[in-house]
Amino acid sequence: MSHPLTGHEVQLSHGSYTASVVSVGASLRSLEHEGRPLVVPFHADRLRPAFRGATLAPWPNRVVDGRYTFDGAEQQLALTEPDRGHALHGLLVWTDWQVGETTGSSVVLTAELAPAAGYPHRLALSCTYALSDAGLTQTVTARTLFDRAPYGTSAHPYLTAGGARLDTCTLTLPADRYVETEGERLLPAGEQDVTAAPWPDFREPTLIGEAQVDHAFTGLRREADGTARVRLEAPDGFAVEMTWGAGLGWVQVHTADRPEPELDRAGLAVEPMTCPPDAFSTGEDLVVLEPGQEHSASWTIARG
Secondary structure (H helix, E strand, O other): OOOOOOOOEEEEEEOOEEEEEEOEOOEEEEEEEOOEEOEOOOOOOOOOOOOOOOEEEOOOOEEEOOEEEEOOEEEEOOOOEOOOOEEEOEOOOOOEOEEEEEOOOEEEEEEEEOOEOOEOOOEEEEEEEEEEOOEEEEEEEEEEOOOOEEEOOEEOOEEOOOOOOHHHOEEEOOEEEEEEEEOOOOEEEEEEEHHHOOOOOOOOOEEOOOOOOEEEEEEEOOOOOOOEEEEEEOOOOOEEEEEEOOOOOEEEEEOOOOOOOOOOOOOEEEEEEOOOOOHHHHOOOOEEEOOOOEEEEEEEEEEO
8 A cells, every 4th residue: 555755635624624644754744724724734645845744753952963972971972964064853753653543523643762872762652633722733752762862852933824924924932042053054052032143033923024144032921821822924914823842842833935936935834842952952942751750741722
């Protein structure tokens, strides 16, 4: 039995929401509310554009030079971002996950990460997508099977407010600090107050316009229940929101500035992260899984 290039596809629906999940990268292919897109979709039978919709584990973002030390052992990961010389977005973005339990509104995908050079640990992972009245919630759970392992996770959806041009949309990003980057390699260069950034202060609803962003943010201003909320709103008032709770203290936001015309500024990447860029090297907010220990993280995309 053959599958499209993006793997086995599962269609989900609940109320006004519909979604499509594909097995390669445990990726979110599409999400709509009353027929209007909340994420930028991709074709089921074409190579997924870069990391669009993919699940990121066992680390999000970059490991600089692919080098880190854990429990006294130096490790060298494959450089999967060769133009910048980094290991990017983990080891499972092109893995064909196994499709497990499926209902009309939810699906569970699983994968086992075998030990390999640079990451000599065996992890069992599951990824659940579930539609409800609250939108689409993704939960990623990892368990180390034998030894201690460094770990982090995120997802890589490109949000869209019903398909409106990104430049015309209003962004609300309640984060007080961001990680400055140096040079074309985007090397992390310490935290700065968002008022020092070369783009507008998005802590209040602000037009994106021509702003170019590709940075990690922290110092999240949370709601009373601990929820962090990023909102993207179109000129006609249609909005998409992404929310997450404790344990995800970082978010990478990218205005998708790309050389390819069909990809350039197609949507807004919003990636809630358990840890910042290069956490394998710095140890900042790094999750360390003890043998048999599980770690779960969840986020939700919904009509705003």
